[in-house]
Amino acid sequence: MAGSLRSLSRHAVPAATLAAAIVVWELASHILRIPKFVMPAPSQIAAEAWEWRYRFLGHSWVTLYETLGGFALSIVVAVPLATLIVYSPWLRRALYPLIVLLQAVPKIAVAPVLLLVIGYGETSKVIVAFLVAFFPIVVDTATGLAATPPELLELSRSYRASAFKTFVKVRFPMALPFFFSGLKVAITLAVIGAVVGEFIGSDRGLGYVILSSTSYWKTELAFASMILLSLIAILLFGAVCLVERLVCPWLAPAAEE
Amino acid sequence: MIQLEGVEKTYRTRRGDLVPALDDVTLDIAENEFVTLVGPSGCGKSTLLKLVAGLTPVTSGSIRVRDTVVREPFPDVGIVFQHPVLLPWRTVLDNVLFSADMLGLDLQRYRSRALELLTLSGLRGFETRLPRELSGGMQQRVAICRALLPDPSLLMMDEPFGALDALTREEMGFELLRIWEARRKTILFVTHSIPEAILLADKVAVMTPRPGRLARVIQIDLPRPRTVELEFDAKFKAYSDEVRGLIFAGRKARGDGG
Numbered sequence: 138m139a140g141s142l143r144s145l146s147r148h149a150v151p152a153a154t155l156a157a158a159i160v161v162w163e164l165a166s167h168i169l170r171i172p173k174f175v176m177p178a179p180s181q182i183a184a185e186a187w188e189w190r191y192r193f194l195g196h197s198w199v200t201l202y203e204t205l206g207g208f209a210l211s212i213v214v215a216v217p218l219a220t221l222i223v224y225s226p227w228l229r230r231a232l233y234p235l236i237v238l239l240q241a242v243p244k245i246a247v248a249p250v251l252l253l254v255i256g257y258g259e260t261s262k263v264i265v266a267f268l269v270a271f272f273p274i275v276v277d278t279a280t281g282l283a284a285t286p287p288e289l290l291e292l293s294r295s296y297r298a299s300a301f302k303t304f305v306k307v308r309f310p311m312a313l314p315f316f317f318s319g320l321k322v323a324i325t326l327a328v329i330g331a332v333v334g335e336f337i338g339s340d341r342g343l344g345y346v347i348l349s350s351t352s353y354w355k356t357e358l359a360f361a362s363m364i365l366l367s368l369i370a371i372l373l374f375g376a377v378c379l380v381e382r383l384v385c386p387w388l389a390p391a392a393e394e
Numbered sequence: 395m396i397q398l399e400g401v402e403k404t405y406r407t408r409r410g411d412l413v414p415a416l417d418d419v420t421l422d423i424a425e426n427e428f429v430t431l432v433g434p435s436g437c438g439k440s441t442l443l444k445l446v447a448g449l450t451p452v453t454s455g456s457i458r459v460r461d462t463v464v465r466e467p468f469p470d471v472g473i474v475f476q477h478p479v480l481l482p483w484r485t486v487l488d489n490v491l492f493s494a495d496m497l498g499l500d501l502q503r504y505r506s507r508a509l510e511l512l513t514l515s516g517l518r519g520f521e522t523r524l525p526r527e528l529s530g531g532m533q534q535r536v537a538i539c540r541a542l543l544p545d546p547s548l549l550m551m552d553e554p555f556g557a558l559d560a561l562t563r564e565e566m567g568f569e570l571l572r573i574w575e576a577r578r579k580t581i582l583f584v585t586h587s588i589p590e591a592i593l594l595a596d597k598v599a600v601m602t603p604r605p606g607r608l609a610r611v612i613q614i615d616l617p618r619p620r621t622v623e624l625e626f627d628a629k630f631k632a633y634s635d636e637v638r639g640l641i642f643a644g645r646k647a648r649g650d651g652g
Contacts, residue, residue: 288475288479291449295447296467296469298498306496388482
């Protein structure tokens with residue numbers, strides 16, 4: 138009884154707050170007669186989104202695969218890079234300043250140049266998403282790999298296990314929680330990267346829809362796209378959390394008695 | 395079985411200063427002997443274990459195990475640390491099998507032996523549990539089983555019960571003796587506790603710090619199997635006074651205070 142009450146309050150309270158906010162917003166835009174292009178009412182946004190439902194499907198798909206492409210590329214690049222940094226002090230000295238430098242460059246400033254060089258297709262958006270997403274994965278994975286308890290490394294050494302075996306059986310699994318916290322930051326950044334890429338120049342994707350709708354004063358369409366983008370980001374974040382739970386079941390908090 | 399001759403170890407700090415950790419340690423350990431190393435922090439006890447295991451090289455002097463000079467790690471050693479350092483994703487059974495796995499042995503063949511060790515240490519029925527579901531004492535038992543699995547002839551224990559509460563600690567000590575009595579091996583056991591050092595050992599090596607020196611090796615002449623009652627024995631008291639005297643004499647001489 139107490140448990141069901143607690144779970145009710147855990148889900149019902151935030152849902153009710155959200156619903157109340159939407160109702161207040163709806164009422165305010167009618168009572169205060171706010172023009173649609175300044176601040177559309179939720180009902181107007183919903184109507185516009187419904188109108189656009191098939192076109193949205195296509196645009197969402199474009200943004201989604203640009204995001205996932207950049208995210209996948211950042212994993213493929215970041216994990217070996219983190220491994221090299223942790224295993225070789227020489228490479229750490231050589232690569233770390235470069236990685237930090239790359240991170241310090243504002244990606245939004247780089248995006249126009251990238252699009253100019255690579256072209257206005259989806260590839261350039263994948264690259265922008267990759268550029269913003271790979272840094273947290275490198276840093277967190279490297280931190281995780283360096284955090285292996287020294288006793289475990291000594292143990293592996295005393296059993297004369299190869300460095301590769303120690304990496305596969307001890308160091309990498311030990312670093313997985315760090316790796317996944319990097320992924321969680323990276324996936325939300327990858328969405329932003331893809332949208333920034335679309336802002337600079339594109340004819341498809343949710344970023345493109347936002348940009349073009351605002352130039353026609355269709356604020357409600359921009360709002361619908363923003364909400365859709367947020368939903369995609371939340372779903373992707375949830376997917377990463379789900380994969381983490383499947384891959385590292387030992388991290389889940391112990392079941393309450 | 396193990397001969398240390400004039401072993402010295404000097405570390406270099408980040409600033410490049412040389413810090414002597416061990417100075418002129420000479421020690422003989424016979425096959426199947428239980429030797430405890432006791433002394434205050436910084437006397438080089440743990441360093442000595444690492445040197446014998448071949449994990450770090452000696453600065454000068456020599457270490458021989460079965461007449462072979464130790465230059466690198468050799469697989470005939472089991473190590474137990476102060477913390478269990480189990481792999482959180484492996485079950486209890488798979489954690490015990492970790493040593494065989496890293497040694498590249500046939501895991502199927504070692505399975506029954508792993509279960510046998512778990513039974514011996516009272517962990518039967520827990521083999522499918524994850525480490526986080528176990529108490530500290532149980533986790534340390536798993537770590538000991540892991541070290542014993544490949545049946546090494548040399549077992550190194552670096553303050554293995556140091557993180558446990560006093561009651562569990564005493565219980566684990568007697569359990570270790572029971573296992574050791576069933577399957578004899580040479581044990582090098584580092585501890586801070588004087589009663590623990592005496593209760594377990596055939597030989598207590600008392601060490602003093604800065605730099606780590608071997609103050610005296612005391613042969614413990616108490617009957618086995620050892621029991622809790624021994625702690626009230628006059629001989630036990632005499633040994634513990636002797637050890638305490640050596641450690642405190644070292645402190646007074648250096649002016650560290652009590």
